[in-house]
Amino acid sequence: MYSIATWYGEDFHGKPMANGETYDMYDPTTCASNWWPLGTRLQVRYDGRVISVKVTDKGAFNHALDLSYAAFEYLANPSLGVIAVEVSVSDD
Numbered sequence: 001m002y003s004i005a006t007w008y009g010e011d012f013h014g015k016p017m018a019n020g021e022t023y024d025m026y027d028p029t030t031c032a033s034n035w036w037p038l039g040t041r042l043q044v045r046y047d048g049r050v051i052s053v054k055v056t057d058k059g060a061f062n063h064a065l066d067l068s069y070a071a072f073e074y075l076a077n078p079s080l081g082v083i084a085v086e087v088s089v090s091d092d
Contacts, residue, residue, distance in 0.1 A: 003064035005044065005085045007072035008032065017057035028070035032057035035064050041090040046075040046083050052090055 009025040017023045019038050023030070031053040036042065040055045044065065051074050059066050064087055069078060076083050 001064075001088070002084060002086050003035075004082055005046075005065040005067050005072065005075075005087075006061070006063065006082050007067045007069050007078055008059070009069040009078075019056045021056060023057065023068075025069040027068055028074055029053055030056045030068045031071060032059040032061075032066040033064060034058055034061065036089070043088045043090045044071070044075065045086040045088075049075050051075060 012023050013025045015023055028051060031042070033055045036055050038055055042053050042055065044051050044053060044067070051071055053067065053071050065085065072078055075085070
């Protein structure tokens with residue numbers, strides 16, 4: 001499926017996530033989503049790059065993903081703020 005991804009960072013860094021863990025904006029394996037249940041593993045593709053993330057948080061947004069800063073930075077320049085990504089549920 002294709003959707004929109006953004007990122008979240010300093011305002012949430014060090015605060016608890018919906019799964020009870022502490023948010024680390026430099027952890028490239030985390031994301032927030034209101035579309036998939038907590039614990040769902042996803043493959044996110046953008047511009048030839050692919051990253052695996054796990055839904056660890058929820059948020060006040062309507063698009064598919066709010067990636068950790070590090071996950072977004074792996075895929076694109078964070079200054080873009082918003083990117084169109086392809087997302088699939090991973091078997092991992």
